[in-house]
Amino acid sequence: xxxxxxxxxxxxxxxxxxPAIRGVTLDIPTxxxxxxxxxxxxxxxxLLRMIAGLLPPSxxxxxxxxxxxxxxxxxxxxxMVGHGQWLYEDLTARENLNFFASLYDVESAEEKINHWLxxxxxxxxxxxxxxxxxRGMRQRLTIVRALLHAPPILLLDEPWTSLDDRAMDLLSxxxxxxxxxxxxxxxxxxxxxxxxxxxxxxxxVIDRGKLIFEGPNRDxxxxxxxxxxxxxx
Amino acid sequence: MSRFxxxxxxxxxxxxxxxxxxxxxxxxxxxFTLVVILLFSFAFDPVSNPDIRDLSGGxxxxxxxFSGVLLLNxxxxxxxxxxxxxxxxxxxxSGGALFIGKSVSSFLxxxxxxxxxxxxxxxxxxxxxxxxxxxxxxxxxxxxxxxxVIGTLFSAVTVNNRLRELxxxxxxxPMTLPVLIACVQLTTVILLGDPMWDSIAWLKLLFGxxxxxxxxxxxxxxxxxxx
Numbered sequence: 001x002x003x004x005x006x007x008x009x010x011x012x013x014x015x016x017x018x019p020a021i022r023g024v025t026l027d028i029p030t031x032x033x034x035x036x037x038x039x040x041x042x043x044x045x046x047l048l049r050m051i052a053g054l055l056p057p058s059x060x061x062x063x064x065x066x067x068x069x070x071x072x073x074x075x076x077x078x079x080m081v082g083h084g085q086w087l088y089e090d091l092t093a094r095e096n097l098n099f100f101a102s103l104y105d106v107e108s109a110e111e112k113i114n115h116w117l118x119x120x121x122x123x124x125x126x127x128x129x130x131x132x133x134x135r136g137m138r139q140r141l142t143i144v145r146a147l148l149h150a151p152p153i154l155l156l157d158e159p160w161t162s163l164d165d166r167a168m169d170l171l172s173x174x175x176x177x178x179x180x181x182x183x184x185x186x187x188x189x190x191x192x193x194x195x196x197x198x199x200x201x202x203x204x205v206i207d208r209g210k211l212i213f214e215g216p217n218r219d220x221x222x223x224x225x226x227x228x229x230x231x232x233x
Numbered sequence: 234m235s236r237f238x239x240x241x242x243x244x245x246x247x248x249x250x251x252x253x254x255x256x257x258x259x260x261x262x263x264x265f266t267l268v269v270i271l272l273f274s275f276a277f278d279p280v281s282n283p284d285i286r287d288l289s290g291g292x293x294x295x296x297x298x299f300s301g302v303l304l305l306n307x308x309x310x311x312x313x314x315x316x317x318x319x320x321x322x323x324x325x326x327s328g329g330a331l332f333i334g335k336s337v338s339s340f341l342x343x344x345x346x347x348x349x350x351x352x353x354x355x356x357x358x359x360x361x362x363x364x365x366x367x368x369x370x371x372x373x374x375x376x377x378x379x380x381x382v383i384g385t386l387f388s389a390v391t392v393n394n395r396l397r398e399l400x401x402x403x404x405x406x407p408m409t410l411p412v413l414i415a416c417v418q419l420t421t422v423i424l425l426g427d428p429m430w431d432s433i434a435w436l437k438l439l440f441g442x443x444x445x446x447x448x449x450x451x452x453x454x455x456x457x458x459x460x
Protein backbone atom coordinates (compact mmCIF):
# COMPACT_ATOMS: atom_id res chain seq x y z
CA UNK A 1 0.00 0.00 0.00
CA UNK A 2 1.29 3.49 -0.84
CA UNK A 3 2.19 5.99 1.82
CA UNK A 4 -0.58 8.10 3.39
CA UNK A 5 -0.72 11.64 2.05
CA UNK A 6 -3.35 12.56 4.62
CA UNK A 7 -4.32 10.44 7.61
CA UNK A 8 -7.28 11.68 9.64
CA UNK A 9 -7.74 9.91 12.94
CA UNK A 10 -10.93 10.14 15.01
CA UNK A 11 -11.38 13.80 14.33
CA UNK A 12 -14.15 15.85 15.95
CA UNK A 13 -15.17 19.46 15.55
CA UNK A 14 -17.63 21.18 17.85
CA UNK A 15 -19.24 24.55 17.13
CA UNK A 16 -20.46 25.36 20.62
CA UNK A 17 -22.21 22.15 21.69
CA UNK A 18 -22.92 21.01 18.14
CA PRO A 19 -20.61 18.34 16.74
CA ALA A 20 -20.15 19.30 13.07
CA ILE A 21 -17.64 16.48 12.55
CA ARG A 22 -18.07 13.27 14.57
CA GLY A 23 -15.13 10.95 14.87
CA VAL A 24 -14.07 10.85 11.22
CA THR A 25 -11.19 8.53 10.44
CA LEU A 26 -9.97 8.58 6.85
CA ASP A 27 -6.73 7.51 5.28
CA ILE A 28 -5.89 9.00 1.89
CA PRO A 29 -2.88 7.38 0.21
CA THR A 30 -0.68 9.45 -2.08
CA UNK A 31 -1.89 9.82 -5.64
CA UNK A 32 -5.62 9.36 -5.12
CA UNK A 33 -8.41 11.65 -6.20
CA UNK A 34 -10.97 11.36 -3.45
CA UNK A 35 -14.45 12.81 -3.94
CA UNK A 36 -15.84 14.05 -0.66
CA UNK A 37 -19.60 13.88 -1.01
CA UNK A 38 -22.48 14.79 1.25
CA UNK A 39 -25.55 16.96 1.52
CA UNK A 40 -25.48 20.64 2.49
CA UNK A 41 -24.25 21.01 6.06
CA UNK A 42 -22.88 17.46 6.19
CA UNK A 43 -19.45 18.73 7.26
CA UNK A 44 -17.43 18.55 4.04
CA UNK A 45 -16.19 22.14 4.17
CA UNK A 46 -15.42 21.88 7.89
CA LEU A 47 -13.32 18.78 7.25
CA LEU A 48 -11.44 20.42 4.37
CA ARG A 49 -10.81 23.53 6.45
CA MET A 50 -9.38 21.45 9.27
CA ILE A 51 -7.04 19.66 6.86
CA ALA A 52 -5.92 23.05 5.46
CA GLY A 53 -5.15 24.32 8.96
CA LEU A 54 -7.86 26.97 8.89
CA LEU A 55 -9.78 25.38 11.77
CA PRO A 56 -8.23 23.56 14.71
CA PRO A 57 -9.88 20.19 15.42
CA SER A 58 -11.65 19.85 18.78
CA UNK A 59 -10.39 16.28 19.10
CA UNK A 60 -8.32 13.84 17.06
CA UNK A 61 -5.44 14.59 14.76
CA UNK A 62 -4.35 14.87 11.15
CA UNK A 63 -1.01 13.71 9.85
CA UNK A 64 0.61 14.45 6.51
CA UNK A 65 2.93 11.93 4.88
CA UNK A 66 3.06 10.01 8.17
CA UNK A 67 4.29 13.03 10.10
CA UNK A 68 2.07 14.36 12.86
CA UNK A 69 1.82 18.03 13.64
CA UNK A 70 0.00 21.27 13.12
CA UNK A 71 -1.38 21.34 9.55
CA UNK A 72 0.08 24.84 9.22
CA UNK A 73 3.53 23.32 9.21
CA UNK A 74 2.49 21.55 6.04
CA UNK A 75 0.98 24.64 4.47
CA UNK A 76 3.49 24.71 1.64
CA UNK A 77 2.43 21.23 0.53
CA UNK A 78 -1.26 22.15 0.31
CA UNK A 79 -3.11 24.05 -2.39
CA MET A 80 -6.68 24.98 -1.63
CA VAL A 81 -9.69 26.26 -3.48
CA GLY A 82 -12.19 27.28 -0.85
CA HIS A 83 -15.52 29.07 -0.81
CA GLY A 84 -13.76 32.45 -0.72
CA GLN A 85 -11.67 33.08 -3.80
CA TRP A 86 -8.64 34.41 -1.92
CA LEU A 87 -7.92 37.02 -4.58
CA TYR A 88 -7.22 40.73 -4.16
CA GLU A 89 -9.72 42.83 -6.09
CA ASP A 90 -7.44 45.81 -6.68
CA LEU A 91 -4.52 43.77 -7.99
CA THR A 92 -4.24 42.41 -11.52
CA ALA A 93 -4.31 38.69 -12.26
CA ARG A 94 -0.54 38.67 -12.60
CA GLU A 95 0.04 40.71 -9.43
CA ASN A 96 -2.17 38.33 -7.47
CA LEU A 97 -0.25 35.30 -8.71
CA ASN A 98 3.11 37.00 -8.14
CA PHE A 99 2.09 37.75 -4.57
CA PHE A 100 1.23 34.11 -3.82
CA ALA A 101 4.27 32.84 -5.73
CA SER A 102 6.44 34.97 -3.50
CA LEU A 103 4.74 33.73 -0.30
CA TYR A 104 5.24 30.12 -1.40
CA ASP A 105 8.80 30.68 -2.67
CA VAL A 106 7.94 29.50 -6.18
CA GLU A 107 11.01 29.26 -8.41
CA SER A 108 10.85 30.74 -11.94
CA ALA A 109 7.57 32.30 -10.89
CA GLU A 110 7.12 34.53 -13.92
CA GLU A 111 7.48 31.61 -16.31
CA LYS A 112 5.02 29.46 -14.35
CA ILE A 113 2.51 32.28 -14.04
CA ASN A 114 2.55 32.84 -17.79
CA HIS A 115 2.17 29.10 -18.39
CA TRP A 116 -0.84 28.79 -16.06
CA LEU A 117 -2.54 31.92 -17.34
CA UNK A 118 -2.35 30.47 -20.83
CA UNK A 119 -3.63 27.12 -19.59
CA UNK A 120 -6.79 28.64 -18.13
CA UNK A 121 -7.22 31.09 -21.01
CA UNK A 122 -6.61 34.22 -18.92
CA UNK A 123 -3.44 35.36 -20.66
CA UNK A 124 -5.25 38.18 -22.44
CA UNK A 125 -6.48 39.46 -19.08
CA UNK A 126 -3.16 39.12 -17.26
CA UNK A 127 -2.91 42.86 -16.56
CA UNK A 128 -6.58 43.44 -15.79
CA UNK A 129 -7.65 43.95 -12.23
CA UNK A 130 -9.60 41.14 -10.61
CA UNK A 131 -12.50 43.49 -9.86
CA UNK A 132 -13.13 43.58 -13.61
CA UNK A 133 -13.33 39.77 -13.88
CA UNK A 134 -16.51 37.72 -14.21
CA ARG A 135 -17.19 35.05 -11.58
CA GLY A 136 -16.02 32.29 -13.86
CA MET A 137 -12.77 34.10 -14.65
CA ARG A 138 -12.14 34.61 -10.96
CA GLN A 139 -12.72 30.92 -10.31
CA ARG A 140 -10.19 29.99 -13.01
CA LEU A 141 -7.67 32.38 -11.48
CA THR A 142 -8.40 30.89 -8.05
CA ILE A 143 -7.58 27.45 -9.38
CA VAL A 144 -4.29 28.72 -10.80
CA ARG A 145 -3.51 30.34 -7.46
CA ALA A 146 -3.96 26.96 -5.78
CA LEU A 147 -1.90 25.05 -8.36
CA LEU A 148 0.91 27.57 -8.81
CA HIS A 149 3.28 26.15 -6.17
CA ALA A 150 2.71 22.57 -7.43
CA PRO A 151 1.36 21.32 -4.10
CA PRO A 152 1.40 17.55 -3.63
CA ILE A 153 -1.98 17.84 -1.87
CA LEU A 154 -4.92 19.68 -3.41
CA LEU A 155 -8.03 20.50 -1.38
CA LEU A 156 -10.87 21.67 -3.58
CA ASP A 157 -14.18 22.83 -2.16
CA GLU A 158 -16.77 23.23 -4.92
CA PRO A 159 -14.13 23.97 -7.59
CA TRP A 160 -16.62 23.80 -10.49
CA THR A 161 -18.74 26.63 -9.09
CA SER A 162 -19.38 29.36 -11.68
CA LEU A 163 -17.49 27.56 -14.43
CA ASP A 164 -19.01 27.07 -17.85
CA ASP A 165 -18.83 23.68 -19.59
CA ARG A 166 -15.58 24.49 -21.34
CA ALA A 167 -13.91 25.64 -18.11
CA MET A 168 -15.28 22.61 -16.25
CA ASP A 169 -13.67 20.30 -18.81
CA LEU A 170 -10.47 22.32 -18.52
CA LEU A 171 -10.39 21.90 -14.73
CA SER A 172 -11.19 18.18 -14.93
CA UNK A 173 -8.31 17.79 -17.38
CA UNK A 174 -5.94 19.69 -15.09
CA UNK A 175 -6.87 17.54 -12.10
CA UNK A 176 -6.53 14.30 -14.01
CA UNK A 177 -3.14 15.41 -15.28
CA UNK A 178 -2.07 16.36 -11.75
CA UNK A 179 -3.06 12.83 -10.74
CA UNK A 180 -1.57 10.79 -13.57
CA UNK A 181 1.58 12.83 -14.32
CA UNK A 182 2.47 14.33 -10.95
CA UNK A 183 0.93 11.72 -8.62
CA UNK A 184 -0.74 14.51 -6.64
CA UNK A 185 -3.34 13.74 -4.03
CA UNK A 186 -6.65 15.50 -4.55
CA UNK A 187 -9.54 15.78 -2.12
CA UNK A 188 -12.48 17.36 -3.87
CA UNK A 189 -15.87 18.24 -2.45
CA UNK A 190 -18.63 19.13 -4.86
CA UNK A 191 -22.30 18.92 -5.62
CA UNK A 192 -21.48 18.54 -9.32
CA UNK A 193 -21.77 14.76 -9.03
CA UNK A 194 -21.20 13.89 -12.65
CA UNK A 195 -17.96 15.88 -12.97
CA UNK A 196 -16.70 14.75 -9.58
CA UNK A 197 -17.36 11.08 -10.14
CA UNK A 198 -15.79 11.25 -13.59
CA UNK A 199 -12.38 12.10 -12.16
CA UNK A 200 -12.47 10.52 -8.67
CA UNK A 201 -10.55 7.32 -8.00
CA UNK A 202 -12.14 6.96 -4.57
CA UNK A 203 -15.22 8.24 -2.74
CA UNK A 204 -15.89 9.33 0.82
CA VAL A 205 -19.41 10.22 1.85
CA ILE A 206 -20.20 12.28 4.93
CA ASP A 207 -23.61 12.54 6.52
CA ARG A 208 -24.25 14.80 9.52
CA GLY A 209 -20.58 14.86 10.39
CA LYS A 210 -20.02 11.09 10.14
CA LEU A 211 -18.15 9.20 7.47
CA ILE A 212 -20.75 6.72 6.17
CA PHE A 213 -19.03 5.36 3.06
CA GLU A 214 -15.49 5.02 1.89
CA GLY A 215 -14.25 3.04 -1.07
CA PRO A 216 -13.05 3.00 -4.65
CA ASN A 217 -15.08 4.67 -7.35
CA ARG A 218 -16.77 2.33 -9.83
CA ASP A 219 -18.13 2.60 -13.35
CA UNK A 220 -21.67 1.99 -12.09
CA UNK A 221 -21.37 5.10 -9.89
CA UNK A 222 -20.08 7.13 -12.83
CA UNK A 223 -22.90 5.88 -15.04
CA UNK A 224 -25.66 6.79 -12.60
CA UNK A 225 -24.26 9.13 -9.99
CA UNK A 226 -27.64 10.12 -8.57
CA UNK A 227 -28.67 6.51 -7.93
CA UNK A 228 -25.45 5.95 -6.05
CA UNK A 229 -25.93 9.09 -4.04
CA UNK A 230 -29.56 8.28 -3.20
CA UNK A 231 -28.57 4.81 -2.05
CA UNK A 232 -25.78 5.99 0.17
CA UNK A 233 -27.46 8.96 1.81
CA MET B 234 15.66 35.01 8.48
CA SER B 235 15.87 36.18 4.88
CA ARG B 236 12.72 34.15 4.08
CA PHE B 237 10.96 35.81 7.02
CA UNK B 238 11.95 39.27 5.78
CA UNK B 239 11.06 38.43 2.18
CA UNK B 240 7.58 37.27 3.18
CA UNK B 241 7.08 40.30 5.45
CA UNK B 242 8.11 42.65 2.64
CA UNK B 243 5.90 40.80 0.12
CA UNK B 244 2.90 41.44 2.37
CA UNK B 245 3.87 45.06 3.03
CA UNK B 246 4.45 45.75 -0.68
CA UNK B 247 1.10 44.20 -1.58
CA UNK B 248 -0.69 46.40 1.00
CA UNK B 249 1.13 49.53 -0.14
CA UNK B 250 0.40 48.82 -3.81
CA UNK B 251 -3.29 48.23 -3.04
CA UNK B 252 -3.58 51.35 -0.89
CA UNK B 253 -1.73 53.63 -3.29
CA UNK B 254 -3.91 52.30 -6.10
CA UNK B 255 -7.33 52.79 -4.50
CA UNK B 256 -6.32 55.44 -1.89
CA UNK B 257 -9.18 54.32 0.35
CA UNK B 258 -7.56 55.00 3.69
CA UNK B 259 -4.75 57.43 2.92
CA UNK B 260 -6.98 60.06 1.32
CA UNK B 261 -9.41 60.04 4.28
CA UNK B 262 -6.56 60.08 6.81
CA UNK B 263 -4.67 62.89 5.08
CA UNK B 264 -7.79 65.04 4.73
CA PHE B 265 -8.62 64.47 8.38
CA THR B 266 -5.11 65.45 9.51
CA LEU B 267 -5.08 68.64 7.46
CA VAL B 268 -8.57 69.65 8.66
CA VAL B 269 -7.64 69.11 12.33
CA ILE B 270 -4.43 71.12 11.97
CA LEU B 271 -6.32 73.90 10.20
CA LEU B 272 -9.21 74.00 12.71
CA PHE B 273 -6.95 74.04 15.75
CA SER B 274 -4.91 76.86 14.27
CA PHE B 275 -8.05 78.98 13.90
CA ALA B 276 -9.37 77.97 17.32
CA PHE B 277 -6.15 78.76 19.21
CA ASP B 278 -4.61 81.37 16.91
CA PRO B 279 -0.98 80.42 17.72
CA VAL B 280 0.43 83.38 15.74
CA SER B 281 -1.17 85.94 18.13
CA ASN B 282 -0.83 83.70 21.22
CA PRO B 283 2.71 82.27 21.25
CA ASP B 284 2.01 80.46 24.55
CA ILE B 285 -0.29 78.15 22.64
CA ARG B 286 2.82 76.69 21.01
CA ASP B 287 3.39 74.77 24.24
CA LEU B 288 0.44 72.65 23.08
CA SER B 289 1.87 72.06 19.61
CA GLY B 290 3.08 68.51 20.27
CA GLY B 291 -0.30 67.51 21.68
CA UNK B 292 -2.22 69.07 18.79
CA UNK B 293 -0.04 67.34 16.25
CA UNK B 294 -0.36 63.91 17.86
CA UNK B 295 -4.13 64.20 18.26
CA UNK B 296 -4.33 64.58 14.49
CA UNK B 297 -1.91 61.68 13.91
CA UNK B 298 -3.69 59.47 16.42
CA PHE B 299 -7.10 59.65 14.77
CA SER B 300 -5.67 59.52 11.26
CA GLY B 301 -3.64 56.50 12.28
CA VAL B 302 -6.80 54.71 13.38
CA LEU B 303 -8.34 55.36 9.97
CA LEU B 304 -5.30 53.73 8.35
CA LEU B 305 -5.15 50.82 10.78
CA ASN B 306 -8.83 50.02 10.35
CA UNK B 307 -8.02 49.01 6.78
CA UNK B 308 -4.98 46.92 7.70
CA UNK B 309 -6.78 43.59 8.16
CA UNK B 310 -10.15 44.74 6.78
CA UNK B 311 -8.35 44.74 3.42
CA UNK B 312 -8.00 40.96 3.82
CA UNK B 313 -11.66 40.28 4.56
CA UNK B 314 -12.77 40.74 0.95
CA UNK B 315 -12.82 37.32 -0.80
CA UNK B 316 -11.64 35.76 2.50
CA UNK B 317 -8.03 36.66 1.68
CA UNK B 318 -7.14 36.40 5.35
CA UNK B 319 -7.66 32.64 5.03
CA UNK B 320 -5.20 32.55 2.15
CA UNK B 321 -2.59 34.09 4.45
CA UNK B 322 -3.40 31.75 7.34
CA UNK B 323 -3.26 28.69 5.06
CA UNK B 324 0.01 29.81 3.46
CA UNK B 325 3.47 28.98 4.82
CA UNK B 326 3.83 32.57 6.10
CA SER B 327 4.47 32.72 9.82
CA GLY B 328 2.32 34.89 12.05
CA GLY B 329 5.42 36.95 12.81
CA ALA B 330 6.13 37.73 9.14
CA LEU B 331 2.49 38.60 8.57
CA PHE B 332 2.50 40.89 11.59
CA ILE B 333 5.69 42.67 10.55
CA GLY B 334 4.50 43.02 6.95
CA LYS B 335 1.18 44.50 8.00
CA SER B 336 2.85 46.80 10.53
CA VAL B 337 5.42 48.06 8.01
CA SER B 338 2.78 49.00 5.43
CA SER B 339 0.64 50.90 7.97
CA PHE B 340 3.74 52.50 9.47
CA LEU B 341 5.00 53.78 6.11
CA UNK B 342 1.59 55.20 5.24
CA UNK B 343 1.32 56.92 8.63
CA UNK B 344 4.84 58.32 8.35
CA UNK B 345 4.10 59.58 4.84
CA UNK B 346 1.01 61.32 6.16
CA UNK B 347 2.94 62.86 9.05
CA UNK B 348 5.71 64.18 6.81
CA UNK B 349 3.19 65.57 4.33
CA UNK B 350 1.35 67.47 7.08
CA UNK B 351 4.42 69.04 8.75
CA UNK B 352 4.90 71.93 6.27
CA UNK B 353 1.25 72.94 6.69
CA UNK B 354 1.63 72.70 10.45
CA UNK B 355 4.70 74.96 10.25
CA UNK B 356 2.78 77.59 8.28
CA UNK B 357 -0.35 77.69 10.41
CA UNK B 358 1.42 77.52 13.78
CA UNK B 359 4.34 79.67 12.68
CA UNK B 360 6.80 77.06 13.90
CA UNK B 361 10.18 76.02 12.58
CA UNK B 362 9.56 72.25 12.51
CA UNK B 363 12.78 71.67 10.52
CA UNK B 364 15.02 73.18 13.21
CA UNK B 365 15.94 69.78 14.68
CA UNK B 366 14.45 67.60 11.96
CA UNK B 367 16.56 64.44 12.57
CA UNK B 368 15.36 64.33 16.18
CA UNK B 369 11.77 65.07 15.18
CA UNK B 370 11.97 62.32 12.58
CA UNK B 371 13.27 59.90 15.22
CA UNK B 372 10.29 60.67 17.47
CA UNK B 373 7.85 60.34 14.57
CA UNK B 374 9.38 56.99 13.58
CA UNK B 375 9.44 55.55 17.10
CA UNK B 376 6.01 56.90 18.02
CA UNK B 377 4.37 55.80 14.78
CA UNK B 378 5.90 52.33 15.01
CA UNK B 379 4.69 51.87 18.59
CA UNK B 380 1.21 53.03 17.64
CA UNK B 381 1.21 50.86 14.51
CA VAL B 382 2.23 47.59 16.15
CA ILE B 383 -0.52 47.89 18.77
CA GLY B 384 -3.00 48.97 16.10
CA THR B 385 -2.04 46.11 13.76
CA LEU B 386 -2.58 43.52 16.47
CA PHE B 387 -6.00 44.93 17.40
CA SER B 388 -6.90 45.36 13.74
CA ALA B 389 -6.53 41.56 13.49
CA VAL B 390 -8.60 41.09 16.66
CA THR B 391 -11.46 43.22 15.33
CA VAL B 392 -11.35 42.18 11.66
CA ASN B 393 -14.48 40.02 11.87
CA ASN B 394 -16.31 42.41 14.18
CA ARG B 395 -19.16 44.36 12.60
CA LEU B 396 -18.34 47.33 14.85
CA ARG B 397 -14.61 47.26 14.09
CA GLU B 398 -14.45 50.99 13.29
CA LEU B 399 -15.70 51.67 16.82
CA UNK B 400 -13.88 48.83 18.56
CA UNK B 401 -10.40 49.56 17.21
CA UNK B 402 -9.94 53.02 18.81
CA UNK B 403 -11.49 51.76 22.05
CA UNK B 404 -8.85 49.04 22.23
CA UNK B 405 -5.90 50.94 20.79
CA UNK B 406 -6.07 54.29 22.60
CA PRO B 407 -5.66 53.00 26.17
CA MET B 408 -2.88 50.62 25.13
CA THR B 409 -0.90 53.29 23.31
CA LEU B 410 -1.20 55.91 26.03
CA PRO B 411 2.46 55.59 27.13
CA VAL B 412 3.60 56.08 23.50
CA LEU B 413 1.36 59.09 23.02
CA ILE B 414 2.44 60.81 26.23
CA ALA B 415 6.10 60.26 25.33
CA CYS B 416 5.56 61.53 21.78
CA VAL B 417 3.70 64.64 22.93
CA GLN B 418 6.43 65.48 25.45
CA LEU B 419 9.27 64.91 23.01
CA THR B 420 7.63 66.65 20.06
CA THR B 421 6.85 69.74 22.14
CA VAL B 422 10.44 69.94 23.40
CA ILE B 423 11.82 69.58 19.86
CA LEU B 424 9.42 72.10 18.30
CA LEU B 425 10.11 74.67 21.03
CA GLY B 426 13.84 74.14 20.66
CA ASP B 427 14.29 73.20 24.34
CA PRO B 428 17.23 70.99 25.39
CA MET B 429 16.57 67.27 25.02
CA TRP B 430 18.51 66.08 28.09
CA ASP B 431 15.51 66.17 30.43
CA SER B 432 13.45 64.14 27.98
CA ILE B 433 15.82 61.23 27.38
CA ALA B 434 13.67 59.03 29.63
CA TRP B 435 10.72 59.47 27.23
CA LEU B 436 12.92 58.43 24.34
CA LYS B 437 13.99 55.31 26.25
CA LEU B 438 10.36 54.55 26.98
CA LEU B 439 9.55 54.74 23.27
CA PHE B 440 12.40 52.38 22.39
CA GLY B 441 11.38 49.90 25.08
CA UNK B 442 7.70 50.02 24.16
CA UNK B 443 8.44 49.45 20.48
CA UNK B 444 10.67 46.45 21.11
CA UNK B 445 8.34 44.79 23.62
CA UNK B 446 5.14 45.23 21.64
CA UNK B 447 6.74 44.26 18.32
CA UNK B 448 7.70 40.94 19.91
CA UNK B 449 4.31 40.53 21.62
CA UNK B 450 2.44 41.24 18.37
CA UNK B 451 4.62 38.89 16.32
CA UNK B 452 4.02 36.08 18.81
CA UNK B 453 0.30 36.67 19.35
CA UNK B 454 -0.92 37.31 15.81
CA UNK B 455 -1.12 33.65 14.79
CA UNK B 456 -3.12 32.83 17.92
CA UNK B 457 -5.46 35.76 17.28
CA UNK B 458 -6.12 34.74 13.67
CA UNK B 459 -6.81 31.09 14.47
CA UNK B 460 -9.01 31.87 17.49
